[in-house]
Amino acid sequence: MAVSPVSGGVFMDQAIPGITDISSLAAPVNNPLGTKTFPNLTPAQSAANANAAGATPGSSSTSSTAPGGALDKTAFLQLLVKEMTNQDPMNPADSTQFVAQLAQFSTLEQMQNVNDGIGKLQSSFQEAEARGMLGIPITAVNSTTGKNVSGTVDKILLGSSGIQVDVSGTPVDLTDITAVGAGPATGP
Numbered sequence: 001m002a003v004s005p006v007s008g009g010v011f012m013d014q015a016i017p018g019i020t021d022i023s024s025l026a027a028p029v030n031n032p033l034g035t036k037t038f039p040n041l042t043p044a045q046s047a048a049n050a051n052a053a054g055a056t057p058g059s060s061s062t063s064s065t066a067p068g069g070a071l072d073k074t075a076f077l078q079l080l081v082k083e084m085t086n087q088d089p090m091n092p093a094d095s096t097q098f099v100a101q102l103a104q105f106s107t108l109e110q111m112q113n114v115n116d117g118i119g120k121l122q123s124s125f126q127e128a129e130a131r132g133m134l135g136i137p138i139t140a141v142n143s144t145t146g147k148n149v150s151g152t153v154d155k156i157l158l159g160s161s162g163i164q165v166d167v168s169g170t171p172v173d174l175t176d177i178t179a180v181g182a183g184p185a186t187g188p
Helices: 043-052 073-085 095-131
Strands: 137-141 148-159 162-167 170-173 177-180
Touching: 073 095, 095 148, 095 162, 137 162, 137 170, 148 170
Parallel strands: none
Antiparallel strands: 137 148, 137 177, 148 162, 162 170
16 A cells, blocks of 8 residues: 555555556557557456455355456446546556546447347347147157157246247247248149
8 A cells, every 4th residue: 555645545556566656567558549559468457456456256246247257237337437536646547548448338338238238139039939829739859858749838937047938738849940830732
């Protein structure tokens, strides 16, 4: 911890070991505008930052790591808040960096919301498809047993295993259905 000579506030200088010694970091990377340089952090330094911000797995109500080891949105916000509160008041971070991070975060969150909506829409279509088969004869091949199932759809089963139709007491996945209807039409 370091104390600001102006405000007397305490800010964190241990988030990235050796941050004052930029030469210990990998070569800086120029941003697209060419106005600032940012150091490349090693995985150990990134982990030290995440730990300093309190973003350890299991520290929130949900896991703070997303698939692939990336931080989830809760951990990202915790890290951003810690980064803002622990910056050096004599040398504050550029506000455009924070705006860019928030814009990226907002875009990612909206993409996740769209993905969730598409999943719900797909489930709704499958339910409608199954409801349309009520009272209709179908033929299916059970994907787990390989047995043929034929009969009229009696009811719709909405459970943890997904949407299924019930044919004479046998649950059938929608993806296992091979034919819908009474069969081939016969000519006059």
